Amino acid sequence: xxxxxxxxxxxxxxxxxxxxxxxxxxxxxxxxxxxxxxxxxxxxxxxxxxxxxxxxxxxxxxxxxxxxxxxxxxxxxxxxxxxxxxxxxxxxxxxxxxxxxxxxxxxxxxxxxxxxxxxxxxxxxxxxxxxxxxxxxxxxxxxxxxxxxxxxxxxxxxxxxxxxxxxxxxxxxxxxxxxxxxxxxxxxxxxxxxxxxxxxxxxxxxxxxxxxxxxxxxxxxxxxxxxxxxxxxxxxxxxxxxxxxxxxxxxxxxxxxxxxxxxxxxxxxxxxxxxxxxxxxxxxxxxxxxxx
Numbered sequence: 001x002x003x004x005x006x007x008x009x010x011x012x013x014x015x016x017x018x019x020x021x022x023x024x025x026x027x028x029x030x031x032x033x034x035x036x037x038x039x040x041x042x043x044x045x046x047x048x049x050x051x052x053x054x055x056x057x058x059x060x061x062x063x064x065x066x067x068x069x070x071x072x073x074x075x076x077x078x079x080x081x082x083x084x085x086x087x088x089x090x091x092x093x094x095x096x097x098x099x100x101x102x103x104x105x106x107x108x109x110x111x112x113x114x115x116x117x118x119x120x121x122x123x124x125x126x127x128x129x130x131x132x133x134x135x136x137x138x139x140x141x142x143x144x145x146x147x148x149x150x151x152x153x154x155x156x157x158x159x160x161x162x163x164x165x166x167x168x169x170x171x172x173x174x175x176x177x178x179x180x181x182x183x184x185x186x187x188x189x190x191x192x193x194x195x196x197x198x199x200x201x202x203x204x205x206x207x208x209x210x211x212x213x214x215x216x217x218x219x220x221x222x223x224x225x226x227x228x229x230x231x232x233x234x235x236x237x238x239x240x241x242x243x244x245x246x247x248x249x250x251x252x253x254x255x256x257x258x259x260x261x262x263x264x265x266x267x268x269x270x271x272x273x274x275x276x277x278x279x280x281x282x283x284x285x286x287x288x289x290x291x292x
Contacts, residue, residue: 021163069289091144127239156198
């Protein structure tokens, strides 16, 4: 049997095993899948999608609560999904609905009993989404797609905590024993990592290829071909910096950020500091809105 560096026996996972596990998760609402697939459809019927979302009372109530939060700072109350799509646009509504649906899927799954800190997970995810959105704005990329990909970039870690708790425990033990980052411990113990698990899950949920690929390759992006994955790779590194500034993360080894990726997305040290400062101002209100 192969042994991981820290002495923990390997617990291999392959694609079939991951698929078998994630099939036990609730499906996302059909309207959320339609909203996500509209990312690649310039002719999507916005009014029809809004009407379908409005018929899901629980989901639309959560979307409206977030739309009316201080994070968005809108003038006047947003009282209907129709109002929300007017003031937020299709991209904004899509991101809100997806965030609401995904947090609902995992809300009943208790990661804490396996040493997994769900609040910290979502705070890092939101920080990554905000960093990605701000970077996309400067790069004239689609901000909604960047925020959605950043928000969901580590969804494979949620799937690991929810569907494979023994595997999660083995990875955690390997991290503690080796002092290495989570990513490399996963690869040694499982034979794959949370990014690959996230891509398998989001393909199963029928996410658009653009989003699944960015999630699946954000630690090793093809910088020539996939600007969104490269953007998320850098945003993840910036969000870890934000986590440590805010004191939300214990000192741990972090996955490396490819030096070439900074220039691909047009960031240097000074512009990165400015971006983090902008995100800091939005961060707490975004956390209150999206995961409270």
